Amino acid sequence: MTGTTTTGRPRAFDEETVLDRATEVFWRHGYEGASLSTLTDAMGINRPSLYAAFGSKEQLFQRAFARYHAAQVARARAALAQPTAYAAVEAFLRSSADGLTAADHPAGCLSVQGGLACSPENGRISEILATGRAATEDALNERLSRAAEEGDLPDGMDARALARFVMALSEGHAVHAAAGASREDLQASVDIAMRTLTSVRPRD
Amino acid sequence: MTGTTTTGRPRAFDEETVLDRATEVFWRHGYEGASLSTLTDAMGINRPSLYAAFGSKEQLFQRAFARYHAAQVARARAALAQPTAYAAVEAFLRSSADGLTAADHPAGCLSVQGGLACSPENGRISEILATGRAATEDALNERLSRAAEEGDLPDGMDARALARFVMALSEGHAVHAAAGASREDLQASVDIAMRTLTSVRPRD
């Protein structure tokens, strides 16, 4: 489709650049709250160009979210590379809190704000977002399962439940960030989480 | 307005009953995903009756959410009446997890699903929901601040940050529930939270 042919009028926009603009609009207003007019204004292209390049509003969202999600998973995996489960969880939560309150994009998390609940005809959007969040939770679970095998978790601690707990906390921080919570607010919550997570900490 | 006068044709519906139906639609589809047609169908009344009784879609939502929120706060306060901070937090989280997965209403939490991110013209909806969540967090904070005064929290534990942590976990559970997490999934996460919350537990 958009192969390497050089014939025809060249595109006046960079696909990834306008995707990032679209991502920001979806992030700020949600899928259903982002109108095509708002999207095209932010992307700096007009409607037919958008449809020629991406197919539909839903496909545009899928492309934007895939890009966003890949970055999120990379960020998570980097944090989880810490040598102990305790350090990995802390790095995950702190990196997440920082990302939720970074100044160069909207507050919160596209995976949550994009559309937790949608009209019936947009139900796929909620599913896509849920699948994305599940993938992040799976990354956490992989890391913590490995920790369990390595004896880096207390006996009887269920890695999957721990992953779900950490992911839920992070999602809750996303909800708080969307409502305007500051980075310090979130990091204080992480402080509590880590302070109370003593049973996951290896012996000093 | 809707005083105790008895003249005129009587209303064919009960206001609180149809409000509950509306609540369920908003809960399932979010504010922007809930169309007037879907609402009136579920409420069993037609459009002009809705507008005569509630004024506008936004006012209908406010009425529905106020009712929902009052019930949530009552539920939270009942849980927080436990004698110790540890027991109060556990009761809050377990009651929340049960409510998020109850069979007699949609999964998750209206305060989160209603509209974390909206189009600009519906920005008030997000604010209303955020205010509601903040009120619940305030109730938590009140209880934990009292615990701090009573020496029921470890020295240096910030009651407000602890309240934020517990609230964030509960909101994360709401996100999970909206995506189909089972009650057992959420309770296992609460198990982890309580198991790791040892530093809040009073001496045995």
Add this chain to the structure above:
DNA sequence: CACGATTTGTACCGAGCGGTAGGCTAGGGC
């Protein structure tokens, strides 16, 4: 039983939605 008051139902409003038709424009291939 007619009157005034209020709710009900039908049918409609302008506006904005997501999506598209068709002519114009800019480049490469020959």
Add this chain to the structure above:
DNA sequence: GCCCTAGCCTACCGCTCGGTACAAATCGTG
């Protein structure tokens, strides 16, 4: 230089949105 291809842009499509006008229906009251 000409043609073909692909992207741009204006103007428009049908549809659904939230919201309303108006008349028939139903009550208490005189």
